[in-house]
Amino acid sequence: MTTTGAQQDGTGTTTRSLLWWGRRRSVALDVGLGLVSAFECALEGVGFAEKAAIPVPIGVLFGLVVGSVLVLRRRWPIAVVLVSIATTPAEMGYLMGVVGLYTLAASDVPRRITATLAGMSLAATLIVTFVRVRQDVASADFDPEPGAWYVPTMAGFMSLGLTAPPVLFGLYIGARRRLMESLRERADSLEQELSLLADRAEQRAQWARTEERTRIAREMHDVVAHRVSLMVVHAAALQAVALKDPQKAVRNAALVGDMGRQALTELREMLGVLRAGENDARAAKPVPLAAVGVAAAAAAAAAADDGPCLADLEGLVGQSRQAGMVVELAVQGEAREYAPEVEQTAYRVVQEALTNVHKHAAGAKVLVRLAHRAAEVAMQVENGAPDASGGGPAAELPSGGNGLVGMRERVLALGGVFVSGPTDAGGFRVSAVLPDRDGWGEQQL
Structure with a gap:
């Protein structure tokens, strides 16, 4: 299993994977920080070699190797912080320590691990700084002599200055990133819910239209079928008795006319109800579902009251x-x-x-x-x-x-x-x- 390889993006072009970075900008930033850290540790390796009585090239090479570990800060932030703590007595890797603590605090590493490593880094920096300040005070000619509080106070300020700001800033950036991700997920979820609600609203609107068409068809059938059926029956009777009983034929003809007028009256009333429902639907714009519901309810209520x-x-x-x-x-x-x-x-x-x-x-x-x-x-x-x-x-x-x-x-x-x-x-x-x-x-x- 390899971590590199050719991948095809959405545009059809072939790109190479970027290991754990994901973006070229992140690669450039981490590689740049790694080079700066390696150069810093190489310079500090000269002093380390003199104090440790080892050849200077070995000290410089050691500094280059240690400083280049910063390139791995996104993948293994704990390892970077541990390396910076281990090299603190050699007085090298200050940039690596600051950037490593920031990356650790901003990552998804459990907070107890972050607090433990931050405490270890603070303690190591405090000890090294305390020794270095005391040596400087002893070798320098101060007039008057500084008090006993000077060395621990300066050591404390310097150690806190190297440890607290990157940790606090990393915690802030991590919390902000998680908040943005949560808001983005909520926005996506709300968008999906709105899409579902729109689909359901369209389904309800379609159902309301179908129900209204069914109701109109049923009303038309009830009004027209009965009246017209009676008219056909009377017309058949009129045809049968027209020559035998003219008076009965006249009565049947009058009944046919009355029933036709009643059918027309009921049809006009129904059309009036439908027009009233259509006007209510237009007045209810721009909410289509509410318009459909208002129209259907108004038409049904009017038809029931006037029926x-x-x-x-x-x-x-x-x-x-x-x-x-x-x-x-x-x-x-x-x-x-x-x-x-x-x-x-x-x-x-x-x-x-x-x-x-x-x-x-x-x-x-x-x-x-x-x-x-x-x-x-x-x-x-x-x-x-x-x-x-x-x-x-x-x-x-x-x-x-x-x-x-x-x-x-x-x-x-x-x-x-x-x-x-x-x-x-x-x-x-x-x-x-x-x-x-x-x-x-x-x-x-």
Whole structure:
């Protein structure tokens, strides 16, 4: 395993790895410091050789080797500091000691190790400085003689000056670097979170748009399908009796006109609600998600407030009777007001069930049951087997197959229960139970 080799950067060019430095500027700085330290130790090696009574070239060579150790300060700061402490008695390597202590304090080495080595360096420097100052005082001719405090005070100041500043500055630089790295990591984390939030906001906006389109499609189906189905039934009856009973034909024609006008009125109301929701969405800019939510909520609330209610069931049943259907309405329990969306959903379920009878079971008898219970309202529409003489085939009503799906979606959206299926007698039954939301709110209060 080697530490050097060719590597390819993001631009496609091939560069050589820089060992443990990572940047050319760091290489130049450390090599420069190593050369200066080696030159310093070589000069100080001359004096060391004279004191140790060894050849000067050996002292110079020793100084060069010791000083060049500073090049390794980023990779092995502890080794650099230990070498500087070991050479302190030889009075060489001051630059190496200062830079080594700074690098050690700024690195990720545990603080107890840094404190121990800094203390050892301080003690070694204090001892050497104390001896050197005392020798200088003894060899010099002072008038008057300095006091006993002079030597330890000067030694203390000099040792602290060589040890404390690099350690404190290194601790500051290390703490600042770690703080910047922490802030950079937090910034990256926040950027990722913002990206996730933006994606989720876009998903919620898409979901809100999908829900609104589904609701609009369901409302259009409920409004148009029932009215147009009755209009087709009356038109078929009008065609059958036009020559035989002109008076009945006139009544049927009037009914067709009334139903057409009612369908147009309901369509205009729905379009008005949609335009109001669109205006609310534009007013809510520049927050797209809030605009979508406001528009959907406003449209849904307006549609629920302006839509039909349970009190209109009698008129709904009457329209089917006028179209020739035999319909019986049975109400159980004491009638009361429910939340607007509950009453509208109950009305739409009965309306769509009667529409399906017109489409698929012409001439069948129908029983509509409505039950007001303690905390819910239940409705059921059950028809018998189709009667071939009821004119069903002549009406030729198309079916998109979305009626039951829309009813189920409406009921389940309010937390209700929806069941539909054929009966043993050959007919069909639609049942739904809706919770009384106003009653729940009073219990929670």
